[in-house]
Amino acid sequence: MGGKRQTVPAEFAVQGEVMIRTARVKMRRTRSRDYMKKWRANPKHRELERERRDRDYVLKKQRRARRLLLRPYTRVDGRPQCGFCGQGRPVEIVERLRISETADDEFVKVLIPYCGHC
Numbered sequence: 001m002g003g004k005r006q007t008v009p010a011e012f013a014v015q016g017e018v019m020i021r022t023a024r025v026k027m028r029r030t031r032s033r034d035y036m037k038k039w040r041a042n043p044k045h046r047e048l049e050r051e052r053r054d055r056d057y058v059l060k061k062q063r064r065a066r067r068l069l070l071r072p073y074t075r076v077d078g079r080p081q082c083g084f085c086g087q088g089r090p091v092e093i094v095e096r097l098r099i100s101e102t103a104d105d106e107f108v109k110v111l112i113p114y115c116g117h118c
């Protein structure tokens with residue numbers, strides 16, 4: 001009874017797993033999208049979402065402004081950041097002139113961390 005079981009070559013087995021995983025992710029995304037579509041169809045829910053978004057955006061902006069005031073030229077995690085592009089890790093500190101806010105001097109020297117690329 002029953003024939004000899006065929007073993008699946010390892011590379012095909014891996015391909016199968018990947019395909020199953022991809023299909024599952026796709027299904028989950030479709031389901032989530034449909035759910036959120038239905039959820040947003042309710043005007044009350046849309047209003048809730050808008051309120052939350054507005055509130056969170058303001059909070060985020062305030063947090064960011066406060067952080068930059070206390071520790072300028074830092075990323076969210078506290079690592080130093082280029083003072084010009086805000087992307088790279090600074091490798092040197094450069095001197096720039098800024099227009100003075102008091103009338104004593106026309107310009108003041110400011111030191112700004114610079115990544116060397118931008």
Ligand SMILES: [Zn+2]
Pocket residue numbers: 082083084085086087088114115116117118
């Ligand atoms: Zn830079």
